[in-house]
Amino acid sequence: MAVYTEVDDDDLNAFLKNYAIGEAVAFKGIAEGVENSNFLLETTTGRFILTIYEKRVNAADLPYFMGVMDELAHAGFPAPQPVRGTNGEALQELLGRPAAIVTFLKGMSPRKPTADQCRQIGAAMARLHLALGESELNRENSLSISSWSDLFEGRESVAAGLAPNLASLIEGDLERLHAQWPNPKDVPNGIIHADLFPDNAFFLGEHFSGVIDFYFACNDMLAYDVAIAINAWCFEGRGEFNLTKGRALLAGYASERTFTPAEVKALPALIHGAAMRFFLTRLVDWTDTPADALVRPKNPLEYAEKLGFHRLAHSVEDYGYAP
Amino acid sequence: MAVYTEVDDDDLNAFLKNYAIGEAVAFKGIAEGVENSNFLLETTTGRFILTIYEKRVNAADLPYFMGVMDELAHAGFPAPQPVRGTNGEALQELLGRPAAIVTFLKGMSPRKPTADQCRQIGAAMARLHLALGESELNRENSLSISSWSDLFEGRESVAAGLAPNLASLIEGDLERLHAQWPNPKDVPNGIIHADLFPDNAFFLGEHFSGVIDFYFACNDMLAYDVAIAINAWCFEGRGEFNLTKGRALLAGYASERTFTPAEVKALPALIHGAAMRFFLTRLVDWTDTPADALVRPKNPLEYAEKLGFHRLAHSVEDYGYAP
Numbered sequence A, B: 001m002a003v004y005t006e007v008d009d010d011d012l013n014a015f016l017k018n019y020a021i022g023e024a025v026a027f028k029g030i031a032e033g034v035e036n037s038n039f040l041l042e043t044t045t046g047r048f049i050l051t052i053y054e055k056r057v058n059a060a061d062l063p064y065f066m067g068v069m070d071e072l073a074h075a076g077f078p079a080p081q082p083v084r085g086t087n088g089e090a091l092q093e094l095l096g097r098p099a100a101i102v103t104f105l106k107g108m109s110p111r112k113p114t115a116d117q118c119r120q121i122g123a124a125m126a127r128l129h130l131a132l133g134e135s136e137l138n139r140e141n142s143l144s145i146s147s148w149s150d151l152f153e154g155r156e157s158v159a160a161g162l163a164p165n166l167a168s169l170i171e172g173d174l175e176r177l178h179a180q181w182p183n184p185k186d187v188p189n190g191i192i193h194a195d196l197f198p199d200n201a202f203f204l205g206e207h208f209s210g211v212i213d214f215y216f217a218c219n220d221m222l223a224y225d226v227a228i229a230i231n232a233w234c235f236e237g238r239g240e241f242n243l244t245k246g247r248a249l250l251a252g253y254a255s256e257r258t259f260t261p262a263e264v265k266a267l268p269a270l271i272h273g274a275a276m277r278f279f280l281t282r283l284v285d286w287t288d289t290p291a292d293a294l295v296r297p298k299n300p301l302e303y304a305e306k307l308g309f310h311r312l313a314h315s316v317e318d319y320g321y322a323p
Helices: A007-014 A059-074 A115-131 A145-152 A156-162 A168-178 A223-234 A241-258 A261-288 A301-312 B010-016 B059-074 B115-132 B145-152 B157-162 B166-180 B221-231 B242-255 B260-287 B299-313
Strands: A022-030 A036-042 A046-052 A092-094 A097-103 A190-191 A201-204 A207-211 A218-221 B022-032 B037-043 B047-054 B093-096 B098-101 B190-193 B200-204 B208-213 B218-221
Touching: A007 A022, A059 A097, A059 A115, A092 B157, A115 A190, A115 A201, A115 A207, A115 A223, A115 A241, A115 B093, A145 A168, A145 A261, A156 A168, A156 A261, A156 A301, A168 A261, A168 A301, A190 A223, A190 B115, A207 B010, A218 A223, A218 A261, A223 A261, A261 A301, B010 B022, B010 B093, B059 B098, B059 B115, B098 B145, B115 B190, B115 B200, B115 B208, B115 B221, B115 B242, B145 B166, B157 B166, B157 B260, B157 B299, B166 B260, B190 B221, B218 B221, B218 B260, B221 B260, B260 B299
Parallel strands: none
Antiparallel strands: A022 A036, A022 B022, A036 A046, A046 A097, A092 A097, A190 A218, A201 A207, B022 B037, B037 B047, B047 B098, B093 B098, B190 B218, B200 B208
């Protein structure tokens, strides 16, 4: 959570001349997102989020992210819709950085999701996959299994410092994952959110109201998105899997899109792998974030503990899957 | 700018049971204020700012700040109005800290105020003083001239490192200020904002729309508030005084409340002293803020440069005062 780029009233008023959304009446930097600077913008015509894309985001990927949000909005899926400038483009420039305005979405992120919220997010994810089913947008997953060994290399001693034997356990996990990883051609692929944590989901009262933050979206196996959500939504405390929530999330997804037999078979490895991906990127941030950074890195131990559960899981039923 | 205390949806929903303002529909930490944690809260009935008061604020002062905002709102002055809980109190508790909800104010803070905005803020400040003229609230200014020598003590070498001779210049300023300081009994006193920087003023288009952040408010000489604003609004670049803006601010104030002859005489020393107060507190923050703090301290040099102007100013006309 941070605002990296300060935008003053003159900068903003000049920027808004690129749009036909009226004049600014309120503008506040918000503590949301760790990669970019986000501002709540109210104009005479409505409310929006203005994002300035900072250096960690590859500018070449931005048209893809804009396209995904645009296609979702057109399909009626509740996601922020990019607002086009009067030149027809959603991507503009502010203070020398790429910037965009998207519509404001109401809702609150659950800190401790209930089983019913897990069911709803499962169903919402399936609708998101289906809404993007015909898309021609394409972006490779830069954090897929092929990147993991490189992420771990040189950080073995940091892992060893986090928990006894963790370095060798991770080595073992990586071997097992490479051996068990499904062939992507055997399962449905498409556009996935790839970061659908509770932080990025909104509910109004008890009801799902939308998904935000599409800046890890990519093309990959659809079931891998489910695997990420299982890790993000269905654990308690220290690596304790809540089977009721797992059942709810998987059943919610299946209520909107039926898993193929190959997907069901692949799920345990995908869930284990999804935990590995977040463990490794947190390990990298943990090692590389300077002490005076505006954002405190998340402790990788949370995901090391989830890996501990996955190491002992044997079947998709261990995650609550029921045909 | 920072959010020091994280509030999750469960915490918030429980907290809102203390109020009759409906259910939360959006909640975002905002990068505003350096002392407290602030959140933009939208409920089914409207928009609000929720503030959690952090350790730097003396909890005993909070009823005074609430009272000031409340009296201003009742007088029709555009300031945030504290929302009372169903128990009748504006101050509540959230996560073990004092917390309050105030109404949301539209507007944008000018980064580079125009002369006309200086005129408007002068007039608004006079209306603020008049609106609080009958108040019985009382809080001593803890950063008044009697505190300055103590603030400087032990930090002479830091000052010397900022600019050649700065330490001895400050010593000289303090002597001169003590000699020239008006007797508070000779001038009008009352409740002052004491921190009315452009950050804390809102404009909608070209028009003044409100004042926020009353957490330095106190009882002191009214002209001292004007002196703070002269420093905060009427300088350019490196300690260069913009006489046009000075004229505008003073004339704006005088259009709503006439300065007494004793105030006019006192203004040069008060303006010099106001610069000293902000120089010293910034010097303290500069020295005491740990390198890994969420908030970067402001460089005291800006106010050292303003002190340089004041040292050479001879009369109230040097600040643009015209009878």
